[in-house]
Every structure is written in structure tokens, then in C-alpha cells.
């Protein structure tokens with residue numbers, strides 16, 4: 001039932017957007033044109049202000065506070081989504097940059113968190129639902145050792161971080177390594193889980209952005225000579241925009257992408273291909 005004087009749209013399907021940072025807001029805005037949106041973040045103020053922003057623009061949005069690394073918090077999120085009748089789209093955007101935290105925290109937020117969220121929300125997926133996990137170009141520029149590769153192909157659990165750390169020399173347990181491993185792990189997660197999602201009539205896919213102009217990306221540029229070098233090698237000779245990522249998320253969430261599952265979509269201006277070809 002439409003409520004007079006509000007922009008509530010109970011007839012619209014639900015999009016759950018995890019992460020209310022730069023890219024998360026861009027994705028929520030785009031999905032909010034045709035979905036009710038649940039904006040989820042560990043930072044309550046960020047989630048609230050993103051939901052207000054969407055409502056001020058005529059959208060139908062609510063905020064949920066959730067730490068995706070904690071199973072009790074993710075279970076509460078699943079109850080919230082279940083109470084709204086399940087979801088049509090899950091956009092898992094939240095992630096930490098290589099410089100944002102230590103090895104363990106980055107793997108927890110970027111890999112264990114998305115594994116907990118996708119596992120908890122899968123039973124609430126319906127025919128035509130989709131999960132889109134934001135990975136990174138970093139997943140395409142990293143080759144793990146055979147033992148780390150084997151670990152990343154297994155289901156992710158609370159011990160995953162310790163098991164991976166045990167395979168690395170102490171000096172290799174850096175933020176940059178955690179970022180590459182966790183994003184590589186997200187691609188493996190989508191490949192592995194596609195069958196379970198398919199049984200629900202749903203799809204799961206990762207999206208790997210290259211260099212994208214975001215507040216997080218700008219900080220990385222200041223701190224990382226490697227990133228400036230990558231910029232110089234991008235065939236399209238510019239960063240991508242958050243709108244260009246939102247375009248692809250919108251497509252992947254739509255029925256036009258109805259046969260895309262268990263794979264990764266690179267949106268990097270051609271950079272990974274250039275790096276591979278030497």
C-alpha cells in the first residue's frame with residue numbers, strides 16, 4: 001500500500017547494498033531508481049546519511065548497522081532482509097584498501113565478511129535474484145602459491161585467515177598481499193557458490209574494477225607509486241568513474257544478465273590485458 005506523503009515503494013523489489021562509502025552510495029543510488037534499498041554499513045552514521053540522501057531524492061531507503069565480519073551481526077541483517085520478504089539484488093561493495101588495516105583485518109573484511117553475507121542471504125534469494133560482489137583488478141594481477149590457491153578454493157570460515165597466514169612468510173603478511181588474496185578469494189567464492197545460487201534460481205557474480213576515481217582511490221594514489229604506474233599503463237588513459245561501475249552493477253542485477261553467473265566481469269579500461277601481454 002502506498003503511503004501518502006512518502007516516497008515508500010512497497011511494490012518494488014529489495015536491493016541490499018553492503019557498504020555506504022563512495023562506490024556503495026553510487027551503486028545504491030542507481031539501484032534505488034527501481035528498488036527499495038537497504039543500505040548496510042559498520043559505520044552507523046554513514047549508513048544513515050546514505051539512506052537519508054536516497055530518501056531526499058525520492059527513493060525508498062533504510063539503513064542497517066552491520067559488521068559483516070561478525071556472524072551474529074550478519075544473522076541480524078538476514079532477519080531484517082527476511083522480514084522484508086527476501087531480496088532481488090545483493091551488492092556487496094564494502095571493502096578495505098591495502099593501506100587501511102593490517103593483514104588479518106583486510107582478509108576478514110574483504111573475504112570472510114562477503115562469505116558470511118552471501119551464505120546468510122542465500123536462503124532469502126528468489127527466482128531472478130542476483131548477488132554482485134565487488135572484487136578488484138588486484139585479483140587478476142596475483143598468482144597465489146599452490147597451497148594458498150587450494151585454501152582459497154575451499155569454503156571460507158573463521159579459520160581461513162589463520163590458515164592463509166600460516167602459508168606466508170611473516171614479511172609477506174602485508175596489507176597489499178591481504179588485498180590481493182582476499183579479492184582473488186572473492187572470484188573463487190563466486191565460481192564455487194554459483195551452483196548453490198543456481199538451485200535457488202539466482203546468480204552470483206564478481207565485478208573487478210580497475211582504477212576508479214573514488215575518495216578511497218584518491219588516497220591510494222597519494223600513497224602508492226605502483227598505482228600511479230598502473231594508471232600510466234591503462235589503455236583508456238584515465239580512471240574509471242563510479243557511474244561506470246554502477247552501470248555494470250545495474251546490468252548484472254537485471255534480467256538482461258540472466259545467463260551470467262559464477263564468473264568475474266573486469267571493468268578496468270583494458271589494464272589487466274595490457275599487464276598480461278607484457
Ligand SMILES: NC(=O)c1ccc[n+]([C@@H]2O[C@H](COP(=O)([O-])OP(=O)(O)OC[C@H]3O[C@@H](n4cnc5c(N)ncnc54)[C@H](O)[C@@H]3O)[C@@H](O)[C@H]2O)c1
Pocket residue numbers: 018019020021022023024025040041042043046066067068069093094095096097109113134135136137208209210211212213214215216217
Ligand atoms: N576505488 C578503486 O579504485 C577501487 C578499485 C577496485 C576495487 N575497489 C573496491 O571497491 C569497494 C568499495 O570502495 P569504496 O570506494 O566505496 O570504499 P570506501 O572506503 O569509501 O567504503 C567502504 C565502506 O565499507 C565499510 N566497511 C568497512 N568494514 C566494514 C565491515 N566490517 N562491515 C560493514 N561495512 C564495512 C566502511 O565503513 C565504508 O563505508 C572496495 O571493496 C574496494 O576494494 C575500489
